[in-house]
Amino acid sequence: MVKVTFLGHACFMVQTDSHKVLIDPFLTGNPQATLKAEEVEADAILITHGHDDHIGDALAISKRTGAMIVANFEISSYLGRKEAKTHPLHIGGSREFDFGKVKLTPAFHGSSRIEDDAFVYLGMPAGVLLTMGGKTIYHAGDTGLFGDMKLLGEMNEIDVALLPIGDNFTMGVADAVKAVEFLNPKYVVPMHYNTWEIINANPQEFVDLLKESPAQAVALKPNESLSL
Ligand code: NI
Numbered sequence: 001m002v003k004v005t006f007l008g009h010a011c012f013m014v015q016t017d018s019h020k021v022l023i024d025p026f027l028t029g030n031p032q033a034t035l036k037a038e039e040v041e042a043d044a045i046l047i048t049h050g051h052d053d054h055i056g057d058a059l060a061i062s063k064r065t066g067a068m069i070v071a072n073f074e075i076s077s078y079l080g081r082k083e084a085k086t087h088p089l090h091i092g093g094s095r096e097f098d099f100g101k102v103k104l105t106p107a108f109h110g111s112s113r114i115e116d117d118a119f120v121y122l123g124m125p126a127g128v129l130l131t132m133g134g135k136t137i138y139h140a141g142d143t144g145l146f147g148d149m150k151l152l153g154e155m156n157e158i159d160v161a162l163l164p165i166g167d168n169f170t171m172g173v174a175d176a177v178k179a180v181e182f183l184n185p186k187y188v189v190p191m192h193y194n195t196w197e198i199i200n201a202n203p204q205e206f207v208d209l210l211k212e213s214p215a216q217a218v219a220l221k222p223n224e225s226l227s228l
């Protein structure tokens with residue numbers, strides 16, 4: 001069994017009996033988080049892009065737990081220089097790890113961070129296809145809608161798609177509904193909404209718009225899980 005737990009905003013824990021993989025571990029300063037960065041366990045940490053609400057506590061969690069950080073080359077190099085254990089991938093590239101397989105997919109967004117009043121640019125933003133325990137999880141990262149999501153849906157049997165619906169910085173509800181059509185997942189979980197007023201969205205509207213879809217939409221509250 002694979003358990004996918006929503007930890008608030010765009011942060012998820014994916015776990016099997018043997019491994020725990022954390023995606024976009026923004027817990028400190030995340031108004032939706034119910035878990036503290038100091039108490040989370042992980043074997044690996046996947047990061048979609050360089051924004052603070054996605055890199056989050058990755059460095060501290062990696063140093064405390066020994067979890068390997070998997071991200072694009074720029075984020076991996078940046079965190080590697082701060083003495084985290086990292087593995088670089090890049091878009092279109094995949095690799096088998098002991099916990100499962102990770103592939104980076106395109107995303108249309110930014111990937112910068114401000115350090116000492118200067119922009120540090122951390123490569124292209126990405127989405128992630130994670131296959132663990134025989135299930136495939138697609139975390140879209142922060143992105144607008146794009147047509148190649150159709151290709152991702154055709155080439156992968158996606159068990160659950162984690163899609164932003166908060167609008168303003170990413171897809172809103174209507175575009176995310178179109179993304180579900182393209183991706184054709186078994187389940188879809190909305191994310192990246194209601195963390196702050198600027199990304200307020202109604203998850204029930206998203207669920208209702210997908211009533212006729214073959215995909216089952218599940219709006220998880222922070223700390224709720226979906227079992228695959
Ligand atoms: Ni972002």
Ligand code: MN
Pocket residue numbers: 010051053054142169192
């Ligand atoms: Mn974000």
